[in-house]
Amino acid sequence: MMHGYGFAQYDSRFDGFGSMTFEEVSDTFGVQVEDAISDLELPEDMDTQLTVLEIEERYGVSGQEIASYMVMNMQQLNTTLNPRERLLMRQQATQAMRAGRGSGMYFMQQGNCACGNFTTFNFNESGIIENFAVGGNLLFDSVEISDFEYLDEQITETTAFYQGVDSQILIQDSPMGIFQVRAFANKTVTYNLADGVKASLEKNLSSGLENAVPIKITANNFEGYLVFFRNPLPENPEGPINGTEAEISGDKITVNLVEYSVVMFRASPMQPSLMQTGYRYGGNYTYMHQVFNREIATGRFGAEIAFRAGSDKVSVTNYAPVSLKVREMDRDRIVLGVESDLPDGRVININVDNETINLTNPDRLRIRYDGAIIEEADSIDELFADGNRPLCYRLYENGTASIAVYIPQFSEHEIIIDLVPEGEEGAVNVSKTGEMASDEAESIGADEGINKNEEKVPETGVPKAQNEKGDIESSPAFEFGFAVSGLAAAYGLRYRK
Structure with a gap:
């Protein structure tokens, strides 16, 4: 009987997989026997x-589990496979590994492998992240942090955190695939690109750092960015980080970080199923996320939250000291609380899918700010113009909605997203959809480029995972950030003595 476990249709090496010895399997796919035994929790002897x-x-330990593990960790690739076939295999392996464990965003661990709904990777205590993928799309074969002295780790639902003596690694399971490296001393971070992945300098996105231009990462129909900014959590969060540098050489990106600087990968969100097709981002959607990446570096983008599959597990990423938390959540209704001690305004972004809020009729989607229907902008740039009134801007993209909200000044604010009753759609001033506004945004992006903002000090993101529904209301989104900041301060002081 043939046992290909669903992968033989792509890679003939899986033909008869069930009859192969464990040593033969490991040798065939270039995986160390000892690592495979440990990761699959098999007896050492x-x-x-x-x-x-x-x-x-x-x-x-099922044959399906072993086969899926080999797909996710193979070092000897079948050169006859095209990028789409590799993507389909990795997505199928991810689904098999997470089968029966619920839906939504969260990391499942298998040895050194963390398998999320969007993000998967392997962690090595020497400071190497291997096989980093978003939506099954393998982006980095490895990411190496120089002189990483491992101290501790913590994985809480959607966030993986690894603490070194003078650096930190934070990775998030979210549509954005957040991957941060934070330096508390001079560090070199080396990104080795996976096969078929391209990197290019994006000089029209200003980071405010002369030698650290944002880097665009593309693979098939997928894109993301490496951006650079200052960590706002340590003391003196507004000091300079001059000396941060980045360069591309072939299939390698080398980033030199200075104390308190951060390099972060952030993807433009795409549903994993869409990566299997010839789908491309809409022009307006692409521009919106280019602006977000720009404003992360300037510090004017405060936080973003993502909801998927109607799940209680949501991902919150803070790019500034802005608390963003879920107060209530039900089908077709989300209530958020936002507060900060910052003296000036920030933009937040809310990303939802059709399983969380019914997006089939966008005219029914209602957004209220402190009880009142919020005014809607015609372009994302209006939200970063430092106005004195709250604004929102939203786009719909293949079963998801991105809703950006500008908060002009902080106290404590409430944002409610829900549906107006059927037949009352005209009562809401509805924004343009991505398709309706795409020509306008493409024109802005092509003719003017992304506006440069070099005067403001960069800030960093602090991922925070929220747990089950009962905990969502009371768990501050910035709590995890302060916790890891405290660890970093303690370790940093120890390092500098």
Whole structure:
């Protein structure tokens, strides 16, 4: 009987997989036997001449699990596979590994492998992240942090945090695939691009750093950015980080960080299923996320939150000291609380899918700010113009909505997103959809480029995972950030003594 576990249709090496010995499987896919045994939680003294089916019978680790593990960790690639086939295999392996464990965003651990709904990777205590992928799309074969002295780690639902003596790694399972490296001393971060991934300098996105131009990362029909900014959590959060540099050489990106600087990968959100097709981002959607990446560096983008599959598990990423938390959540209704001690305004973004709020009729979507229907802008740039009134801007993109809200000044504010009753759509001033406004945004992006903002000090993001629905209301979104900041301060002081 043939056991290809669904992968033989792409890669013939999986033909007869169940009858292969464990040693043969490891050698075929270039995975160290010892690593595979450890990650799959098999006995250290296991006979590696046992077949996959014999291991399943004796130890209860299924052939499907072993096959999926090999897909996610293989070092010897089948050169006959095209990028789409590799993507489909990785997505299928991710689904198999998470089968029966619920939907939504969260990390499931298997040895050194963290498998999220959007983000997957392997962590090595020497400071190497391997096989970093978003939506099944393998982006970095490895990311190496120089002189990473491992101290501790914590994975809480949607956020993975790894603490070194003088650096931190934070990775988030979210549509944005957030991946930060924070330096508390001079560090070199080396990104080794996966096969088929391209990197290019984006000089029209200003980071305010002469030698650290944002870098665009593309793979098939997917894109994201490496951006650079200052960590606002340590003391003196407005000091300079001159000396941060980045360069591209072939399939390698080298980033030199100085104390308190941060490099972050952030993807333009795309549903994993869409990565299997020839889908491309709409012009307005692309421009919106270019602006977000620009404003992360200037510090005017405060935070963003993502909802998926109607799940209680949401991802919150803070780019400034802005508390963003869920007060209430039900089908077709979300109530958010936003507050900060910052003296001036910030923009937040809310990303939802059709399983969380019914987006089939965009005219029914209602956004209220402190009880009143919020005014809607014609372009994303209006929200970053430092106005004195709240504004929102929204786009619909293939079953998702991105809703950006400008908060002109802080106390405590409430944002409610829900649906107006059917037949009352005309009562709401509805913004243009992505398709309706795309020509306008493409014109802005092509003719004027992204506006440069070099005067403001960059700030960083602080991912925070929120847990089950009962905890959402009372758990401050910035709490995790302060916790890891405290750890960093303690370790940093120890390092500098």
